[in-house]
Amino acid sequence: MSAPAARLRVMRVGPHVSVQDGGRRGLMRFGVPASGPMDRKSFAIAHAALGNPLDGAAIEVSVGGLALRCEQGAVSVALAGGGFRVRMNEQETGSWSVLSLQAGDTLEIDAGPWGSWCYLAFAGDVQAGQWLGSSATLATADFGSGLLKTDRLITVNRPRLLASESGAPLQRTLDCPVWARPARSVCCVLGPQERFFDEQALALLASEAYELTHSYDRMGVRLRGPALMPQGALSIPSEPIVRGSVQVSGDGTPTVLLSDHQTTGGYPKICTLLSDDVDRLAQCRPRDRFRFELLSPAQAVERTRERAQQRQAYWSYLGVVR
Amino acid sequence: MQSPALPTPGAPVFRAVADCAVLAEFGSRIEGPVHEAVLRLDEALKRKPFDGLLETVPAYVNLLVVFDPLQCDHASVEQHLRGLLRGAAPAQRARAQREVLVCYEDELAPDLDAVAERTGLSREAVIDAHLRGHYQVFMYGFAPGYAYLGSVPEAIRLERKPAPVRGLRAGSVLIAGPQCLVTTMVMPTGWWVIGASPTQILSPEAQRPFLFDVGDAVVFRRISRAAYDAALP
Numbered sequence: 001m002s003a004p005a006a007r008l009r010v011m012r013v014g015p016h017v018s019v020q021d022g023g024r025r026g027l028m029r030f031g032v033p034a035s036g037p038m039d040r041k042s043f044a045i046a047h048a049a050l051g052n053p054l055d056g057a058a059i060e061v062s063v064g065g066l067a068l069r070c071e072q073g074a075v076s077v078a079l080a081g082g083g084f085r086v087r088m089n090e091q092e093t094g095s096w097s098v099l100s101l102q103a104g105d106t107l108e109i110d111a112g113p114w115g116s117w118c119y120l121a122f123a124g125d126v127q128a129g130q131w132l133g134s135s136a137t138l139a140t141a142d143f144g145s146g147l148l149k150t151d152r153l154i155t156v157n158r159p160r161l162l163a164s165e166s167g168a169p170l171q172r173t174l175d176c177p178v179w180a181r182p183a184r185s186v187c188c189v190l191g192p193q194e195r196f197f198d199e200q201a202l203a204l205l206a207s208e209a210y211e212l213t214h215s216y217d218r219m220g221v222r223l224r225g226p227a228l229m230p231q232g233a234l235s236i237p238s239e240p241i242v243r244g245s246v247q248v249s250g251d252g253t254p255t256v257l258l259s260d261h262q263t264t265g266g267y268p269k270i271c272t273l274l275s276d277d278v279d280r281l282a283q284c285r286p287r288d289r290f291r292f293e294l295l296s297p298a299q300a301v302e303r304t305r306e307r308a309q310q311r312q313a314y315w316s317y318l319g320v321v322r
Numbered sequence: 323m324q325s326p327a328l329p330t331p332g333a334p335v336f337r338a339v340a341d342c343a344v345l346a347e348f349g350s351r352i353e354g355p356v357h358e359a360v361l362r363l364d365e366a367l368k369r370k371p372f373d374g375l376l377e378t379v380p381a382y383v384n385l386l387v388v389f390d391p392l393q394c395d396h397a398s399v400e401q402h403l404r405g406l407l408r409g410a411a412p413a414q415r416a417r418a419q420r421e422v423l424v425c426y427e428d429e430l431a432p433d434l435d436a437v438a439e440r441t442g443l444s445r446e447a448v449i450d451a452h453l454r455g456h457y458q459v460f461m462y463g464f465a466p467g468y469a470y471l472g473s474v475p476e477a478i479r480l481e482r483k484p485a486p487v488r489g490l491r492a493g494s495v496l497i498a499g500p501q502c503l504v505t506t507m508v509m510p511t512g513w514w515v516i517g518a519s520p521t522q523i524l525s526p527e528a529q530r531p532f533l534f535d536v537g538d539a540v541v542f543r544r545i546s547r548a549a550y551d552a553a554l555p
Contacts, residue, residue, distance in 0.1 A: 025376070025377070026376070026377045027377075027466075028377060028379045028386075028388075029377065029378065029379045029380060029462060029536065030462050030466065030467065030531075030532045031462035031463055031464065031465055031466045031467055031468050031469075032466040032467075132466075132531055138466070140465070141465065141466065141507055143526075188340065189338055189339070189340050189341065191337050191338060191339065192337035192338070192339050237350075237351065237352050237381070237382035237383050238381060238382060238461065238463055239345070239381050239382075239383070239384055239386075240345065240381050240384070240386035242339060242340065242342070242343060242386070244340055262463060262465070263379065263462065263463050263464075264379075264381055264461060264462070264463030264464070265463070272339050272340035273340060274340050274342075275340065275341065275342060297341070297395070297396040298395065298396070298397070300338075300340060300341035300391075301341050301391045301395040301396070303341070304341045304342075304391045304392070305391065305392060308392060
């Protein structure tokens with residue numbers, strides 16, 4: 001028989017903290033973005049550290065922070081993503097770690113030295129509402145399992161308490177791999193509407209630094225930097241958008257579209273980030289600067305495959321076969 | 323800046339999108355044959371997918387084909403798409419005709435007078451024109467279930483409002499330029515609100531959550547306020 005459900009109370013929560021899962025895939029043709037985690041890799045690591053399926057429900061914590069108290073039962077949890085300040089029972093722990101919570105324990109996650117998103121996964125099944133087959137929260141509509149509010153009870157069914165070799169409840173620090181840190185340069189491929197930009201704009205894109213602004217939420221982040229003026233593109237028919245599209249408004253301001261992006265739009269897209277680089281851009285904060293590294297489509301695919309190879313070592317470190 | 327050949331329904335242009343998608347483009351303006359070509363390729367891919375195909379997104383002039391870069395690349399996907407286009411034109415999918423109920427009365431149609439005034443028509447003439455339109459679902463966008471329907475008859479085409487209005491009810495029937503849309507949630511809009519519909523375009527719990535497929539024909543049927551109130555879910 002499985003252990004009774006673990007229940008955790010939300011004591012304090014900032015804005016933009018939500019339940020996410022692997023995403024609501026395959027519905028862009030109906031106007032529905034995948035949503036899911038802003039940093040997909042860190043989300044997967046939090047699950048993997050507990051031996052969970054990698055696409056289950058977990059909590060995405062913003063820099064607004066989250067405090068929970070375990071009211072009932074016992075469950076191991078894992079934290080990954082960003083350099084957050086994590087305290088269990090008021091004792092500082094590593095920001096990437098596996099912890100085991102029992103009734104009465106408190107867990108606080110707050111903005112630390114770097115990063116915008118931290119993932120809290122549970123060893124067990126988080127009870128979560130579904131919308132169109134997924135628990136991922138589409139923040140603009142609050143669809144899915146939803147944004148967390150103070151006093152909400154989080155129920156984890158079939159909770160597991162992981163044990164260390166000595167048999168004590170597991171407490172383990174996880175290494176934060178270099179590839180999960182914020183990007184200082186992001187890989188992208190020109191287009192698909194680079195034809196609306198002249199040589200000068202394309203040269204700026206390739207050479208200048210851009211800065212994230214505070215216009216940053218789950219839909220996208222507006223950038224500050226040299227204007228990338230589009231030429232006569234104000235009336236192009238709406239076209240499909242992907243997570244990572246860099247669309248440019250009429251005044252030359254670029255915006256990178258993120259997990260809750262609109263699925264179509266009429267602004268020209270000057271370039272598109274590799275999925276992997278979207279994760280790393282998402283971990284930047286407003287005022288952080290980065291550059292665009294332009295790759296050919298073939299180089300982009302090659303880079304993605306190389307990175308997948310490089311990650312094998314980390315997955316085996318976690319003790320997971322991928 | 324290179325000047326690529328202009329795409330046509332017979333000779334599309336394939337544009338790479340990051341490491342994971344190809345945008346097949348059949349034209350640069352919203353035209354019937356261009357959209358038909360988009361739908362044909364979408365249909366052909368559904369029948370003959372390639373390994374690593376994740377999803378497709380049809381729009382006015384192009385089809386986005388999303389793939390897994392660990393399984394294929396832009397060149398192999400483009401080759402597959404070219405093969406499909408060379409193949410015999412697939413039999414047209416029988417496109418469904420969907421009916422949408424609409425009430426043009428009272429506070430459900432807050433902009434009907436303004437549209438009448440700007441077009442020089444009576445309220446009834448605006449309603450008639452809207453009902454007479456031949457509509458087809460061109461694409462979804464903006465928000466879940468927001469289907470862009472075209473084309474609104476010339477007589478009632480208006481530029482959108484200068485500033486969006488907030489807090490519009492779900493089910494609002496909107497027009498702007500040649501487009502018409504039935505909202506599925508409370509959202510701001512700069513389009514003209516000429517009525518409201520109790521027809522559910524998006525039913526999250528249903529086996530088939532979206533009423534329309536892209537390409538479907540849509541007809542509007544007028545109902546009274548009493549029928550509207552009775553039909554609300």
